[in-house]
Amino acid sequence: MVQLDPEKIKRDVQEVFERYGRNPARMIEILQDLQDIYGWLPKEVLKEVSRQTEVPLTRVYHMATFFKAFSLKPRGKYVIQVCTGTTCHVKGAYMVLDRLKNVLGVDVGGTTEDLMFTLETVNCVGACALAPVVVINSKYYGYVTPSKVDEIIKECREQR
Numbered sequence: 001m002v003q004l005d006p007e008k009i010k011r012d013v014q015e016v017f018e019r020y021g022r023n024p025a026r027m028i029e030i031l032q033d034l035q036d037i038y039g040w041l042p043k044e045v046l047k048e049v050s051r052q053t054e055v056p057l058t059r060v061y062h063m064a065t066f067f068k069a070f071s072l073k074p075r076g077k078y079v080i081q082v083c084t085g086t087t088c089h090v091k092g093a094y095m096v097l098d099r100l101k102n103v104l105g106v107d108v109g110g111t112t113e114d115l116m117f118t119l120e121t122v123n124c125v126g127a128c129a130l131a132p133v134v135v136i137n138s139k140y141y142g143y144v145t146p147s148k149v150d151e152i153i154k155e156c157r158e159q160r
């Protein structure tokens with residue numbers, strides 16, 4: 001369970017409102033900026049947004065769940081996306097994925113307890129010539145093998 005400081009939430013929401021005002025029409029930008037701060041949208045943050053904008057919480061939730069870019073579950077500092085499109089599949093994406101599951105101790109959709117890594121799969125990311133491809137926070141890694149996975153994770157941990 002992630003513990004969040006209610007005072008920090010108030011300050012963060014306040015700061016975002018200074019950019020957009022308490023304007024429900026700017027809700028997507030407001031939620032996007034808050035997700036940039038937390039890496040996801042905690043329930044307490046949505047409640048604070050609802051309280052300060054007077055937009056019903058159900059409506060704020062609806063917007064946060066409607067757009068795929070928003071996450072209501074904690075996400076890691078590094079979001080690892082393994083491409084499982086056809087070419088990557090043929091070139092061994094599932095072996096890479098299995099290695100990542102083992103190294104991180106999480107399943108697809110899961111986040112490590114230290115909130116460092118989230119593991120996801122995606123469809124073709126348009127870099128089939130580099131298959132199998134792994135994308136970490138928008139950085140592309142090509143020709144990934146199970147043994148290369150250890151190096152990549154080590155590199156991320158060192159940048160901590």
Ligand code: FES
Binds near residue numbers: 085086088089126127
């Ligand atoms: S199938 Fe993986 S990049 Fe195209």
